[in-house]
Amino acid sequence: MAILEVNNVCKSFKTSKKSPEVEVLKDISFTVEKGEFVTLLGPSGCGKTTLLTIIGGFQRATSGEVLLEGERIEKPSSDRGYVFQNYALFPWMNVEKNILYSLKFSKMSKEEKKKRLEELLEMSHLKGHEKKYPISLSGGMQQRVAVVRALAPYPKILLLDEPLGAIDLQMREHMQNELLQLVKESNSTILMVTHDVSEAVYMSDRVIVMSLNKGEIVADMRIDIKHPRERDSEEYIECVRELTNNVKKAFINKVPVSV
Ligand SMILES: Nc1ncnc2c1ncn2[C@@H]1O[C@H](COP(=O)(O)OP(=O)(O)O)[C@@H](O)[C@H]1O
Ligand SMILES: [Mg+2]
Numbered sequence: 311m312a313i314l315e316v317n318n319v320c321k322s323f324k325t326s327k328k329s330p331e332v333e334v335l336k337d338i339s340f341t342v343e344k345g346e347f348v349t350l351l352g353p354s355g356c357g358k359t360t361l362l363t364i365i366g367g368f369q370r371a372t373s374g375e376v377l378l379e380g381e382r383i384e385k386p387s388s389d390r391g392y393v394f395q396n397y398a399l400f401p402w403m404n405v406e407k408n409i410l411y412s413l414k415f416s417k418m419s420k421e422e423k424k425k426r427l428e429e430l431l432e433m434s435h436l437k438g439h440e441k442k443y444p445i446s447l448s449g450g451m452q453q454r455v456a457v458v459r460a461l462a463p464y465p466k467i468l469l470l471d472e473p474l475g476a477i478d479l480q481m482r483e484h485m486q487n488e489l490l491q492l493v494k495e496s497n498s499t500i501l502m503v504t505h506d507v508s509e510a511v512y513m514s515d516r517v518i519v520m521s522l523n524k525g526e527i528v529a530d531m532r533i534d535i536k537h538p539r540e541r542d543s544e545e546y547i548e549c550v551r552e553l554t555n556n557v558k559k560a561f562i563n564k565v566p567v568s569v
Contacts, residue, residue, distance in 0.1 A: 312341035313499050314365070314467055319374035321360055334360050336524035338374070342467070347493070347500040349510040351553070352520035352560050358503040359395065361525060362471050365501065366392045378466060388416065391460030391468040391498075395475055397452050399444040405431075405455050406440040412462045430458040433495055449477050450485050457489065461496050468493060470502040474509065483541075486512050490537075507557060511549050512539055519553070521560035529556035 321335040334357045342348045350358050364371050367386040376383045378390065386392070391412075399408050409430055413423050431437045434454040444452055453473060460468055477485050490513055493500050504510055510517045511533055519529040531553060535545050 311344055313344040313379055314342040314501070315377040315380075316340050316361075316365065317375050317377070319361065319364060319371045319376065321357070321364065321369075322372045333524055335364075335371075336526065338520075338525050338527065340518055340527060340530065342499060342501055344499055345497065347502070347513060347515045349514040349517045350501065350503045350520055351507065351510045351517050351557065352505065352525070353522055353557075354505055356520045356522050356560065357525035358505075358520060359471055361520075362392075362469050362501070362503050366390055366469055368392075388412070388463040389466045391463070391465035393456045393460050393468070393470045393473050395471045397444075397456040397476070399452055399455055399459075401444050404441050404443050405436055405447070408444070408455055409459045409462055412459050416463050426462060430462060434458045434492060450481060450488065453477065453485065454488065454492065457492055461493075461498065465498065467499045467501060468496075470500065472503055472505070474504075474506075482509070483512075487538075489513070507550055507553050508541070511535075511546065511553055512541065517553060519556045519560055528559040529553075531556065 317339055319335055319338040320333065322331040322333045324331050338361060350361065352358055363369050365376050365383065367383045367390065400411065403411065406427060409427055410423060413426065416423070418426065431440055434457070436451065436454060439447070439451065444455070447455070457473065473489060474482055474485050486509060502513065514533055517531045517533060518527055519531070520526070521528045533549060535549065539546055
């Protein structure tokens with residue numbers, strides 16, 4: 311069953327009163343099944359964040375619609391967990407308060423919130439760090455706080471915008487495993503944005519490739535390799551190769567012609 315439906319989404323921006331509108335997304339349609347881990351992959355500037363924020367309800371599509379369990383998305387809501395590109399933790403709140411913030415408007419009782427907090431600290435291996443402030447945490451720990459904060463109110467879907475973007479290369483593979491474990495444990499439906507082919511293959515059930523041509527979907531690829539995935543296995547390498555070829559299509563018409 312499709313939990314998320316993106317139907318013919320278009321988005322244009324006007325940067326100033328005099329300038330013409332620029333169309334960033336044109337007629338984008340796809341669905342996400344319940345429990346699926348889907349990745350939106352594409353070059354920088356192809357409209358990934360714009361699309362994710364429309365699904366998050368932070369901005370409206372110019373035309374088209376997004377449905378979550380059949381209901382049209384109009385504004386942000388706790389049924390969608392969102393992890394921003396730079397985590398966006400509140401620096402003046404400790405780990406515990408950052409996580410509890412997303413339960414501020416929840417109907418849970420004080421006891422239920424406390425129980426949920428304990429569960430999330432356990433799940434993210436942050437037990438013992440709950441009184442620390444974000445500035446004193448490593449990048450990986452900050453990322454885990456951001457993810458469990460988004461998971462706290464039991465969202466129907468978790469939206470992740472380049473959740474490992476700020477992590478350096480050496481740590482990245484390790485963090486991919488941690489993130490994967492964290493989201494699998496939560497049994498969530500995931501829509502993640504990345505521009506990293508290997509990350510997409512390692513983590514996703516399905517990869518949707520967006521192009522610089524108004525976000526046009528140039529490939530929709532299922533990754534049928536069982537977990538844990540071996541990065542040096544033949545099927546993995548083949549998958550990376552196939553996806554890399556698909557990503558090349560994402561640049562078509564946009565690569566400057568050399569003279
Ligand atoms: N609020 C905005 N006003 C004007 N242009 C925008 C706005 N938001 C995004 N854009 C433009 O839309 C394009 C896609 O941006 P974005 O969605 O951030 O891409 P990505 O996340 O794939 O790198 C870029 O050219 C960007 O400059
Ligand atoms: Mg982006």
